[in-house]
Every structure is written in structure tokens, then in C-alpha cells.
Amino acid sequence: MEVDPVTCVVDPDDVRKAIRTNTKLIAVVHGSNVTGTVQPIREIGKIAREAGIPFLVDAAQSAGHVPVDVQADFVDLLAFPGHKGLMGPLGTGALYIRPGLEERMTPLRHGGTGSISEQDVQPEFMPDKFESGSHNAIGIAGLAAGAGWILKKTVQALYEHDQMLCCTFMEAVEGVEGLRFFGPQGIKNRMGVFSVRIGEMDPLKLADRLENEFGILTRAGLHCAPLAHRHLGTVGSGGTTRLSFGAFLSSQDVRYAADALAAIAIEKRA
Numbered sequence: 114m115e116v117d118p119v120t121c122v123v124d125p126d127d128v129r130k131a132i133r134t135n136t137k138l139i140a141v142v143h144g145s146n147v148t149g150t151v152q153p154i155r156e157i158g159k160i161a162r163e164a165g166i167p168f169l170v171d172a173a174q175s176a177g178h179v180p181v182d183v184q185a186d187f188v189d190l191l192a193f194p195g196h197k198g199l200m201g202p203l204g205t206g207a208l209y210i211r212p213g214l215e216e217r218m219t220p221l222r223h224g225g226t227g228s229i230s231e232q233d234v235q236p237e238f239m240p241d242k243f244e245s246g247s248h249n250a251i252g253i254a255g256l257a258a259g260a261g262w263i264l265k266k267t268v269q270a271l272y273e274h275d276q277m278l279c280c281t282f283m284e285a286v287e288g289v290e291g292l293r294f295f296g297p298q299g300i301k302n303r304m305g306v307f308s309v310r311i312g313e314m315d316p317l318k319l320a321d322r323l324e325n326e327f328g329i330l331t332r333a334g335l336h337c338a339p340l341a342h343r344h345l346g347t348v349g350s351g352g353t354t355r356l357s358f359g360a361f362l363s364s365q366d367v368r369y370a371a372d373a374l375a376a377i378a379i380e381k382r383a
Contacts, residue, residue: 120297121148121344125156132164139168144175147341147355148296149279149306151179158187167214173197177263178275179304189214199263200360201256204249215239222246271360275305278358278367282307285371292378295345295353305358308336310347311378316354319377323354327373331356 114131116123128139139161144151154170161168169190172181176191177198183191188211195205210218220235225246229236235245263271280300286292291312297303311319320333335342335352342348356370 116344120302121145121150121295121341122297122302123152123157125153125160128157129160129164132160132166136164136166139166140171141169142171142174143181144172144179144304144306145296145338145341146174146306147308147336147338147345147353149304149308150296151175151302151304153302154181154188155186161189162187167217174306175304177260177268177271179272180268183209183211195252195256195259198359199256200259202252205252205256208243210239210243215242218243220245266360274360275358276300278305278362278364279303281364281367282356282358282371285368286374289371289375289378291382292374295347307356307358308345308347308353309356309374310353311374312381313350314377314381316351319354322377323370323373327369329356329370329373 114123114127123141132139139157141152141154141157143154158168158170167189168187169192170181170186170188172179172191172193174197175181176193177200181188181191188209190211191209193199193206195201195207196203220243222245223234226236226241226244228241235242282305283294283299286294293310295308295310296306309319310316316333320331323329323331331354333352333354335348336355339348342352345353347353358367
């Protein structure tokens with residue numbers, strides 16, 4: 114499905130037009146790990162609900178950063194890892210299933226529930242139906258601690274902090290010749306993920322300079338998202354250099370990163 118060439122936002126009406134008689138699922142990445150684009154899941158979810166099609170939201174990049182209301186957003190399935198915005202350890206995550214939808218779903222793995230050991234298949238009751246094998250108890254304890262911190266701070270407050278950092282960065286890099294960032298050019302439909310390029314400079318070289326000269330850690334490359342980079346036109350030139358904002362960064366940190374990028378851009382022009 115096509116997206117806006119600049120913002121990378123999906124038009125909900127295009128989703129409606131794409132529905133066919135054999136459509137089984139509508140899946141949307143809520144927040145892009147490449148462009149920081151936040152998709153209009155409420156509008157898309159309403160279309161899915163009206164069509165009677167399950168709506169899956171991949172909240173890997175947004176859970177803990179961007180408010181999500183599974184009822185108001187018409188979300189049937191919400192998937193997310195624990196090690197990103199929820200601040201838990203690697204190897205954790207969760208899948209929310211709208212009550213009642215589990216009756217239409219079958220597990221991919223069987224065995225090891227411990228609840229009905231005499232059966233070699235998963236029981237029908239929740240959550241055991243979709244939880245085979247031993248749980249990562251230590252990881253879950255870590256995830257609970259991260260989620261508890263977020264609940265104390267509130268997702269809304271963390272979201273407002275993220276939006277402030279976005280505005281700070283965009284204002285700081287505005288007018289820097291040779292420097293560009295992808296995705297929404299304003300605060301609408303955006304979260305704190307910025308993929309940048311400086312002219313034709315190799316993204317890996319830019320990341321290396323940011324780390325060694327300024328102490329700024331970024332991630333360069335295709336970010337496990339070659340299709341997104343194909344849309345941006347960066348798949349054949351090394352991708353981009355990505356900066357990610359979080360709850361523990363300040364506006365001063367973001368301005369420092371913007372100043373570093375500006376200094377490199379000025380040097381490249383010279």
C-alpha cells in the first residue's frame with residue numbers, strides 16, 4: 114500500500130479501498146523505527162471494526178511512548194516487545210487479544226503449560242491457550258519494573274516530553290544546509306525517531322564521527338526495514354543514521370546532537 118511520499122503516513126481511506134472479500138487481517142505499524150511516523154490507528158481501526166476484520170497494531174516502537182487506547186482505537190490485537198519504550202529486558206514482550214477474539218485464533222505452539230499436563234495440546238482457556246513452555250520469569254519481573262515506572266510517570270507525560278524533544282530537534286536543525294531528516298517535517302504524526310542524511314555522506318561514517326568526536330550513539334544502516342528505506346530511496350546508499358529520543362534525554366542533549374550534526378554538515382560543505 115502506498116503512503117505519503119514525505120510523511121510516510123497511510124491514508125485511512127486507502128485502507129478501506131484495499132479491503133477485499135478474502136481480507137483476514139489488517140495490520141499496521143504504529144510508530145516507524147525508521148522515520149518516526151505515527152500512523153492514524155484510530156481511523157484505521159474504525160474501518161477495520163466496521164468491516165468485521167481483526168485489527169493488529171504493532172506497537173514495538175510506541176508502547177510506553179505514545180498513548181494507545183485499545184478500546185477507543187478499535188484495536189483487536191496489540192503486539193509489543195518489552196525492551197524498548199517499556200524499558201524491560203530483551204526477550205520479553207506481550208500480545209493483547211481483545212476478549213472474545215481468542216475463540217477465532219489457534220496457537221502456533223503446543224505443550225508445556227503445566228495446567229493440563231495430560232493433554233499434548235494447549236488448553237482452551239486463557240491465557241494458557243497461547244502460553245506454551247516455561248515463562249521467562251526473570252525477564253517478566255524486569256518488564257514489570259519498567260512498566261511500573263512508566264505507570265508512575267504516566268504515558269501521557271512521557272509522550273509530551275517526547276514531543277518537546279521532537280520540536281527542539283526540528284527547530285535546531287532547521288536551515289542547516291545539506292542536512293535532512295525523513296518522515297513528518299512537523300510535530301503531527303511524529304515521535305522521537307529521526308533518520309538523517311548529510312549530503313552523500315555514508316551513514317556509517319556519520320555515526321562513527323558522532324560517536325568518536327561528540328560521544329553521541331546512533332544506529333546507521335537499514336534498521337531491519339529495507340522496504341521502508343526503499344520507499345525513502347536510501348536502500349542502495351547505506352540507509353540512514355538514526356537518532357532515538359527517550360525519557361532520560363533533555364532538550365540540552367537534543368540541541369547538542371543537532372549542533373554536532375550542523376558542525377559536520379558545515380565541514381562537508383567546506
